Amino acid sequence: MNIREMTRQECTAMLKSSRLGRLACVRDDRPYVVPIHFAFGDNFIFSFSLLGKKVEWMRQNRHVCLQVDDVGSVHGWKSVVVDGLFEDLPKAPDPDWTVPANDQQALVSDREREFAWSLLQKHANWWEPGALKPGETAGSGGHLFYQIRIETISGRQAFR
Numbered sequence: 623m624n625i626r627e628m629t630r631q632e633c634t635a636m637l638k639s640s641r642l643g644r645l646a647c648v649r650d651d652r653p654y655v656v657p658i659h660f661a662f663g664d665n666f667i668f669s670f671s672l673l674g675k676k677v678e679w680m681r682q683n684r685h686v687c688l689q690v691d692d693v694g695s696v697h698g699w700k701s702v703v704v705d706g707l708f709e710d711l712p713k714a715p716d717p718d719w720t721v722p723a724n725d726q727q728a729l730v731s732d733r734e735r736e737f738a739w740s741l742l743q744k745h746a747n748w749w750e751p752g753a754l755k756p757g758e759t760a761g762s763g764g765h766l767f768y769q770i771r772i773e774t775i776s777g778r779q780a781f782r
């Protein structure tokens with residue numbers, strides 16, 4: 623078996639075609655890893671969540687890591703690791719809301735949220751069941767959007 627580094631292009635192609643990753647965050651020197659569904663766009667990973675431990679931790683320490691893999695066999699697999707920064711995306715504004723004059727930050731956030739939604743919507747419903755908590759039902763609300771601003775990407779591929 624051989625291992626090689628994947629190119630940036632190969633890594634982003636894999637992120638584009640992947641839906642499931644493992645998200646790691648850290649608080650007080652303690653790691654926490656959970657599976658999440660995500661969408662990749664430009665230089666960001668987008669996802670949905672309910673409030674809970676990972677969001678609480680990521681808000682305290684924005685440095686996170688996402689790992690994605692495609693395991694065909696013991697001797698043939700691909701794995702991509704993304705290091706990045708967690709960023710909250712504000713909730714959808716109400717329909718009558720208009721961007722206040724000169725509020726560039728509001729404009730940018732609104733565009734990013736719409737972009738995230740358009741990417742996630744392409745895969746309608748695949749993320750929703752995973753984002754439920756024990757005892758909750760779909761549609762009970764409270765979801766939030768967030769993004770991971772990608773800082774570095776690395777990928778390794780095993781082959782014969």
Ligand SMILES: Cc1cc2nc3c(=O)[nH]c(=O)nc-3n(C[C@H](O)[C@H](O)[C@H](O)COP(=O)(O)OP(=O)(O)OC[C@H]3O[C@@H](n4cnc5c(N)ncnc54)[C@H](O)[C@@H]3O)c2cc1C
Binds near residue numbers: 656675677
């Ligand atoms: C295939 C798949 C896709 C998923 N997609 C998403 C997604 O897109 N968005 C999303 O937010 N969540 C998704 N989840 C659920 C996610 O893995 C977490 O369970 C969930 O987000 C709750 O995380 P939390 O930190 O808010 O936990 P909390 O509800 O705050 O609970 C904290 C404690 O519960 C336990 N716990 C939490 N999650 C898990 C878990 N997955 N496995 C074992 N123990 C756990 C841990 O002990 C942890 O300390 C997905 C899960 C799967 C299996």
